[in-house]
Amino acid sequence: MIIKARFFAYFRDLFGGRERAVAVAPAATVGEALAVLCDTPARRAEIFAGAGLKPHLVVMLNGVPVQSLKGMATPLAAGDTLAIFPIMGGG
Numbered sequence: 001m002i003i004k005a006r007f008f009a010y011f012r013d014l015f016g017g018r019e020r021a022v023a024v025a026p027a028a029t030v031g032e033a034l035a036v037l038c039d040t041p042a043r044r045a046e047i048f049a050g051a052g053l054k055p056h057l058v059v060m061l062n063g064v065p066v067q068s069l070k071g072m073a074t075p076l077a078a079g080d081t082l083a084i085f086p087i088m089g090g091g
Contacts (some may be wrong), residue, residue: 001023001024001025001026001028001076001077001078002013002020002021002022002023002024002078002079003021003022003024003028003033003076003078003079003080003081003082004020004021004022004038004079004080004081004082004084004086005019005020005021005022005033005081005082005083006018006083006084007019007020007083007084007085008020008083008084008085008086009086009088010027010086011046011084011085011086014039014042014046015043022036022037022038022082023036024036024076027075027076028067028075028076029072029073029074029075029076030059030061030071030072030073030076030082031071031072031073032049032072033076033082034047034053034059034072034082034084047084051072052061052072056086056087057084057085057086058081058083058084058085058086058087059082059083059084059086060083061074061075061076061080061081061082062080062081062085063083
């Protein structure tokens, strides 16, 4: 099935654009989709910390933070949109 991944801030450079269509297996999870996206050591190093996500990341599924769903085990459906961006700070 196909989902969409959208990238913000420096992730646009890392992933080569604002968005990408991603082919994942039927019934794939957020974690599996991120593993497909992280096809280079540099990408993997920016997204993952061990088996989890880096703490400075926000990953949203259709506008909802995945941490408030089932985290990396959140199931995906065809046409879903993952958004990946760093936590923004201000002052």
